[in-house]
Amino acid sequence: MNKLKPILSARKDCTISYTIVILAFILIQTMIATGNITSSLKGQLVPICAYIIMAISLNLTVGILGELSLGHAGFMSVGAFTGIVVSTSLAAAIPNGPLRLAISMIVGGLFAGIAGLIVGIPVLRLKGDYLAIVTLAFGEIIKNIINVLYIGLDEKGLHFSLLEQHFTLAEGGSMIINGPMGVGGVQKLSTFSSGVVLILITLFLVLNLIHSRTGRAIMAVRDNKIAAESIGLSVTRYKLLAFVISAVFAGMAGTLYAMNFSTVTASKFDFNTSILILVFVVLGGLGNIWGSIIAAALLTVLPELLRSMNDYRMLIYAILLIVMMIFNNSGAKKRLTEYFSAQKEKRTAKKAAGKGVN
Numbered sequence: 437m438n439k440l441k442p443i444l445s446a447r448k449d450c451t452i453s454y455t456i457v458i459l460a461f462i463l464i465q466t467m468i469a470t471g472n473i474t475s476s477l478k479g480q481l482v483p484i485c486a487y488i489i490m491a492i493s494l495n496l497t498v499g500i501l502g503e504l505s506l507g508h509a510g511f512m513s514v515g516a517f518t519g520i521v522v523s524t525s526l527a528a529a530i531p532n533g534p535l536r537l538a539i540s541m542i543v544g545g546l547f548a549g550i551a552g553l554i555v556g557i558p559v560l561r562l563k564g565d566y567l568a569i570v571t572l573a574f575g576e577i578i579k580n581i582i583n584v585l586y587i588g589l590d591e592k593g594l595h596f597s598l599l600e601q602h603f604t605l606a607e608g609g610s611m612i613i614n615g616p617m618g619v620g621g622v623q624k625l626s627t628f629s630s631g632v633v634l635i636l637i638t639l640f641l642v643l644n645l646i647h648s649r650t651g652r653a654i655m656a657v658r659d660n661k662i663a664a665e666s667i668g669l670s671v672t673r674y675k676l677l678a679f680v681i682s683a684v685f686a687g688m689a690g691t692l693y694a695m696n697f698s699t700v701t702a703s704k705f706d707f708n709t710s711i712l713i714l715v716f717v718v719l720g721g722l723g724n725i726w727g728s729i730i731a732a733a734l735l736t737v738l739p740e741l742l743r744s745m746n747d748y749r750m751l752i753y754a755i756l757l758i759v760m761m762i763f764n765n766s767g768a769k770k771r772l773t774e775y776f777s778a779q780k781e782k783r784t785a786k787k788a789a790g791k792g793v794n
Contacts, residue, residue: 485631486693491716491728493685499723502658507575513705515544515687516694548687582702618701626696
């Protein structure tokens with residue numbers, strides 16, 4: 437029976453997470469079909485999907501690995517601008533929008549993963565505040581690099597330079613990334629459906645990782661590094677694995693996010709974005725994947741829903757943040773879960789007793 441508990445817990449987490457996403461998708465699609473959704477809320481659907489993926493990926497680092505990262509927006513920006521470059525370069529060769537978006541997200545995720553590997557090797561040797569400070573610096577460095585990056589495309593291929601534009605494009609060529617001006621004229625390929633598909637893929641891979649042998653090793657490293665090393669676990673390997681996977685999904689979310697806007701600048705991926713994603717993770721519960729989904733969706737759409745209460749909007753928002761934090765940290769959620777589990781066991785016992793009598 438004890439061996440079945442982890443399996444049942446894993447299935448429960450997967451079921452809850454998938455159910456939340458699928459029911460939300462059906463509800464939103466129904467609202468769109470019946471015209472019961474505002475244009476502002478409709479415009480937030482893709483960013484909500486991107487934030488959910490970001491929250492799930494950061495929860496892998498903060499909740500499952502137990503390391504505080506403040507540079508997650510840096511990986512998001514790597515994926516965003518890489519995806520835009522790939523999509524623009526493949527526009528003539530692959531006219532199909534969804535296919536081009538999928539390829540762009542994969543390449544964006546790979547480049548973000550490479551950035552995560554480069555940063556993770558030295559950074560994950562640090563602990564606590566030092567790790568947070570260095571990851572914060574990484575996010576700012578990436579933003580500043582993009583601000584001085586110039587990439588253009590013409591019949592000869594891609595041209596790039598740093599600090600200043602040192603190349604001249606042939607006739608018919610166009611700039612993709614134009615330094616601090618960012619990217620303009622982006623073809624909007626991201627849709628709500630593609631965002632939901634990416635969320636489901638992220639959930640499938642992350643939840644299977646968490647409940648696998650590798651996931652248990654990562655959590656063992658989080659709980660007690662010395663004990664993990666004593667039984668032969670490579671602390672560096674598992675830390676780096678979780679960090680890189682988290683960066684890959686952040687990069688894919690960045691591509692999804694960027695391809696929803698016609699203009700993208702590096703300022704969209706600053707320190708405040710990293711803090712916002714961290715707020716989603718903390719309020720949803722560290723290590724709680726479905727909690728991150730709810731927190732990311734609710735806290736993204738809440739300011740817009742409260743716009744009619746302009747004078748009290750931020751006050752209500754702050755109160756809800758405090759209530760969610762108290763609920764997650766007080767044990768009330770655990771007691772509530774235990775209560776419903778006990779009620780379910782009683783109903784099951786009554787049914788079994790009734791069958792025995794018959």
